[in-house]
Amino acid sequence: MTQVYNFGAGPAMLPAEVMKKAQAEFLDYQGMGAGVIEISHRSDEFDAVLNRCDELLKELAGIPDNYKILYVHGGAQMQFSAVPLNLLGLSATKSASYIETGTWGVKARKEAARYGNATTAASSADTGFDRIPEFDVSSLPADTAYLHITSNNTLYGTRWHSFPQTGTIPLVADMTSEFLSREIDISQFGIIFAGLQKNLGPAGLALVIVREDLLGHALKETPSLLDYSVYAGSHSLANTTTLLLFT
Amino acid sequence: MTQVYNFGAGPAMLPAEVMKKAQAEFLDYQGMGAGVIEISHRSDEFDAVLNRCDELLKELAGIPDNYKILYVHGGAQMQFSAVPLNLLGLSATKSASYIETGTWGVKARKEAARYGNATTAASSADTGFDRIPEFDVSSLPADTAYLHITSNNTLYGTRWHSFPQTGTIPLVADMTSEFLSREIDISQFGIIFAGLQKNLGPAGLALVIVREDLLGHALKETPSLLDYSVYAGSHSLANTTTLLLFT
Numbered sequence: 001m002t003q004v005y006n007f008g009a010g011p012a013m014l015p016a017e018v019m020k021k022a023q024a025e026f027l028d029y030q031g032m033g034a035g036v037i038e039i040s041h042r043s044d045e046f047d048a049v050l051n052r053c054d055e056l057l058k059e060l061a062g063i064p065d066n067y068k069i070l071y072v073h074g075g076a077q078m079q080f081s082a083v084p085l086n087l088l089g090l091s092a093t094k095s096a097s098y099i100e101t102g103t104w105g106v107k108a109r110k111e112a113a114r115y116g117n118a119t120t121a122a123s124s125a126d127t128g129f130d131r132i133p134e135f136d137v138s139s140l141p142a143d144t145a146y147l148h149i150t151s152n153n154t155l156y157g158t159r160w161h162s163f164p165q166t167g168t169i170p171l172v173a174d175m176t177s178e179f180l181s182r183e184i185d186i187s188q189f190g191i192i193f194a195g196l197q198k199n200l201g202p203a204g205l206a207l208v209i210v211r212e213d214l215l216g217h218a219l220k221e222t223p224s225l226l227d228y229s230v231y232a233g234s235h236s237l238a239n240t241t242t243l244l245l246f247t
Numbered sequence: 248m249t250q251v252y253n254f255g256a257g258p259a260m261l262p263a264e265v266m267k268k269a270q271a272e273f274l275d276y277q278g279m280g281a282g283v284i285e286i287s288h289r290s291d292e293f294d295a296v297l298n299r300c301d302e303l304l305k306e307l308a309g310i311p312d313n314y315k316i317l318y319v320h321g322g323a324q325m326q327f328s329a330v331p332l333n334l335l336g337l338s339a340t341k342s343a344s345y346i347e348t349g350t351w352g353v354k355a356r357k358e359a360a361r362y363g364n365a366t367t368a369a370s371s372a373d374t375g376f377d378r379i380p381e382f383d384v385s386s387l388p389a390d391t392a393y394l395h396i397t398s399n400n401t402l403y404g405t406r407w408h409s410f411p412q413t414g415t416i417p418l419v420a421d422m423t424s425e426f427l428s429r430e431i432d433i434s435q436f437g438i439i440f441a442g443l444q445k446n447l448g449p450a451g452l453a454l455v456i457v458r459e460d461l462l463g464h465a466l467k468e469t470p471s472l473l474d475y476s477v478y479a480g481s482h483s484l485a486n487t488t489t490l491l492l493f494t
Contacts, residue, residue: 004280010287010487019274019282026270027263033251035266037449040257073321073451074472077486081470114468195486202284203486204320204451221361221468223328225321239324239442239450240257 009154009177011197041237050235061179063186063209070208070231076176076195077107079206082226083148083172083191084112089217090170091145097121099164102129102153104174109148115219121147129156137164146170146190152178163188170214179207190214258444288484297482308426310433310456317455317478323423323442324354326453329473330395330419330438331359333457336464337417338392344368346411349376349400351421356395362466368394376403384411393417393437399425410435417461426454437461 006013029036030045039046054069063069072078088094094116098109100123112118121140122133140147147166151173152159159178163171170190179194186192191210197203208228215229224230230238253260276283277292286293301316310316319325335341341363345356347370359365368387369380387394394413398420399406406425410418417437426441433439438457444450455475462476471477477485 006281006285006287008287010289011285013281013285016274019285023270023273026273027266034253034260038253038258038260038266040253040255041450042257073325075320075486078320078470078472081472085470111471114470203288223325223332223361223470223473224358225325225328226470239322 011203012199014199014201041240057207061186061209062183066212067186067209068212068215068228068232070210070228071236072206072208072228072231073204073225075197075204075206076104076174076193078226079174079193079208080108080111081114082208082222082228083108083146083193084115084118085222085226086218086228087145087170087172087191087214088112088116089145089219090214091116091143093117093143094145095119095141095143096145096148097140098148099123099133099135100125100129101132101150101158101160102156104153104176105148105150108150108174112148115221116145124158129153129158132158132160135164137166140166140169144169146172148172149174151175170211258450259446261446261448288487304454308433308456309430313459314433314456315459315462315475315479317457317475318483319453319455319475319478320451320472322444322451322453323351323421323440325473326421326440326455327355327358328361329455329469329475330355330393330440331362331365332469332473333465333475334392334417334419334438334461335359335363336392336466337461338363338390340364340390341392342366342388342390343392343395344387345395346370346380346382347372347376348379348397348405348407349403351400351423352395352397355397355421359395362468363392371405376400376405379405379407382411384413387413387416391416393419395419396421398422417458 026035032039032045057063057069084096088096096112096118098105098118099121100106109118109120122135124131124133147169149160154177171188172191173189175192176195177198186209193206193208196205196207210228215232218227225238273282279286279292304310304316331343335343343359343365345352345365346368347353356365356367369382371378371380394416396407401424418435419438420436422439423442424445433456440453440455443452443454457475462479465474472485
């Protein structure tokens with residue numbers, strides 16, 4: 001076999017040693033006689049996978065203890081809906097602000113507009129997203145549920161080198177294209193989310209790191225499986241454990 | 248290695264020949280030098296995977312041409328939200344009816360209640376879900392968006408042997424525990440959905456088979472990635488192609 005490299009902006013290559021280990025264990029995980037996708041998500045063996053994943057992420061990314069790590073459905077784009085559904089309740093006027101440095105930020109704002117007032121705080125759309133736009137944090141209304149940014153937009157090369165200091169307004173960052181590829185101070189953020197398909201895992205899953213005080217404010221119309229508190233309360237095994245939580 | 252059998256009600260065993268083929272191709276799909284999870288979802292090779300999956304499902308399940316096959320996020324439980332979000336718009340009073348033959352049906356109704364009037368048309372809860380309850384189709388109000396059933400509930404052994412004839416009211420069935428394990432007449436249903444983890448694939452994905460005339464009625468508060476018409480219009484590659492559809 002010839003090893004190749006996929007430099008496309010979509011799903012990317014995973015480290016060869018990771019892929020080889022997954023392949024070797026595919027039919028028989030730790031002598032169980034079944035693959036890890038075939039065993040119960042409530043088994044001790046799968047619980048150990050989840051716990052180890054948490055530990056490694058905390059260590060690699062420096063995630064403080066007052067943040068929850070969630071493994072969620074739908075990739076990063078589903079979080080364009082989940083973030084406003086979970087956070088707009090923090091604002092009396094259901095308002096949130098977006099800084100747009102590429103089409104993903106625009107799309108995220110349009111999704112939020114289904115549920116409240118989603119406004120563009122700054123944008124470089126008029127010059128083809130060729131830069132991070134000027135932005136004055138003091139221009140944000142006090143009643144802002146959160147400020148949303150895309151930390152790096154590979155298509156345009158618009159990358160935040162340092163992040164806006166938003167004080168008490170939670171900063172939300174879509175870090176899909178670069179999570180774990182640079183050191184960041186997690187405590188600057190209310191929520192960080194990332195689709196896994198770039199360098200962390202298969203397409204369809206996303207990682208959400210959320211500060212604990214932002215849980216529990218979901219709007220009434222939030223589907224249970226987009227409510228971050230449901231994931232936080234079930235160690236991301238919400239699909240079956242919500243039966244216990246909600247009945 | 249010792250082959251085992253997992254008879255648990257959660258994730259189940261996949262056929263050994265399927266697992267072996269997936270393992271053999273894990274690092275190098277069709278000589279591409281990368282695994283199928285590492286290549287672009289817009290490549291000809293992945294397109295062929297999707298098309299073949301459609302063909303096989305149509306053949307095995309006898310899916311008529313006026314139905315769309317969707318591969319969606321969140322497992323079956325996410326469809327407890329998606330079904331009302333997509334169909335309640337068919338009813339002037341946003342009403343839907345549920346027949347409850349286990350806890351999943353109850354949970355599905357509670358999710359629907361976030362978006363409209365979700366009522367229990369019949370239930371065997373009072374006797375511990377020990378049977379399929381008596382039900383008179385003529386008792387359904389004319390303005391009913393759909394009737395929801397769970398075709399088989401393994402925990403209680405409540406299985407529909409024949410299905411209610413609902414006329415012009417779409418019948419929606421959660422077939423997670425038995426899809427592809429019995430012959431059914433798909434044309435009796437408006438929507439069939441099933442989580443894949445029982446006998447079709449890994450946990451987290453779901454299959455939705457929807458009659459075409461039921462697309463395009465999603466409520467305004469429907470997240471884009473729960474809108475079945477978005478999946479139908481993008482061959483289930485909505486996460487990135489919605490950029491093209493919506494901007």
